[in-house]
Amino acid sequence: MSSPPNVINQLQARELLAQIDVPHILRKLFSDLAAGQAVQPAQQLVEFPHGAGDFINFLGVLAQDGVYGVKTSPYIVREQGPLVTAWTLLMSMQTGQPLLLCDAGELTIARTAATTAVAVDALAPPDARRLAIIGSGKVALAHLQYVKNLRDWQSIRMYSPSLGGKSPEVLAELQRIDPRLTIVHNREAALQEADVIMLCTSSAAPVMDPASLNKPALITSISTNAPRAHEVPPQTLKDMQVFCDYRPTTPESAGEMLIAAELHGWDKNLIVGDLPELISAKAKRPDYDRHVFFRSIGLGVEDIALANALYRLQP
Secondary structure, eight states, X not given: XXXXXXXXXXXXXXXXXXXXXXXXXXXXXXXXXXXXXXXXOOXXXXXXXXXXXXXXXEEEEETTTTEEEXXXXXXXXXXXXXXXXXEEEEEETTTOOEEEEEEOHHHHHHHXXXXXXXXXXXXXXXXXXXXXXXXXXXXXXXXXXXXTTTXXXXXXXXXXXXXXXXXXXXXXXXXXXXXXXXXXSSHHHHHTTOSEEEEOOOOSSOSOOGGGOSSOOEEEEOOOSSTTOOSSXXXXXXGSXXXXXXXXXXXXXXXXXXXXXXXXXXXXXXXXXEHHHHHTTOXXXXXXXXXXXXXXXXXXXXXXXHHHHHHHHOO
């Protein structure tokens, strides 16, 4: 007899995520990918008819845990602005039965930020002291939460156009995450002398130009699932050391990589390494004779790993 899966809503997911070490879970996941104990297929993008949007399926297998799953995330075009939702289904490899259906909104925020944190820990210079964050939404705040203890940051600057209209109470709440955080009122002030720059926006177009920086920096980018979205100009890839979350899939989905390959002579074989290679020491850490760029697109197996961790917490 089959039984329905446990269902976790957004609030429950948020409460359960607070009980687990998300970066640690993802670090183990990338180690499993390197060892062939996890499988990450390419994203599956399906467009709705008549330009009404699309949905992306993110798939993944965790062999050691005996589970597989899929996160499905629609991008729905509406007059009042696009709507993005996501749900993750966890399945048993032993019984073929559904184990968990989880609102993936909180999972997506956590795994996106924690993946960047794993990359920052692996790629940032040990003596990195100045952190810049472009963006101020939930994903940006999760980035700050996960990276605030990775280096001895002497300054943390955040810029977002939307911060100008925030109340003093909201700004104070931001600074409670880390008292070193300073809200600045233009992008240039945030980027000045930064060692690590985390781009945490939902922009489909560039939000900064690495060529404008006065010294080499680590730049991380997440972007959004809008078609060919990118946070840096595609032509700048050829001048940077490029890393990504997963070499077999990211170049086929990341907007700036697709455009750089088509129009600017960049080749995906120029990617220096991905997170499985970095975690397993198969990829060399970068020197900083030029900018280092890390791009993540979000992997289904990351969502499956977090959904599995939440499932294991259930009584």
